[in-house]
Amino acid sequence: MADASLTLERIRADVAEVLYLTPGEIGDDTHLIDQGLDSVRLMTLVERWRADGADIEFVDLADLAAEPTVMRWSRLLGS
Structure with a gap:
């Protein structure tokens, strides 16, 4: 399952992009579903x-x- 290219910063940036947010709006422990993440965006x-x-x-x-x-x-x- 692991992939070294998936750093914390990369994950944050990618999540921010699909949620139309800036990476700075997503904290380490921000609950992403509360920010609008749904199954389509997860996929x-x-x-x-x-x-x-x-x-x-x-x-x-x-x-x-x-x-x-x-x-x-x-x-x-x-x-």
Whole structure:
């Protein structure tokens, strides 16, 4: 599941982009669903990261949805 290119900063920037926010508006522990993240945007992010070589499986998607913060995602994705 890990991909070294998925740094905390990269995850934050990508999330901000799909939510039409600036990276500075998303804290490490900001609950992303409260910011407007939905399943379509989550899949957009996952497909973007897969295209860049991240090995994200279906089970990983459940983990991402269960704890939607950039800090937790950074840990789950191994950066």
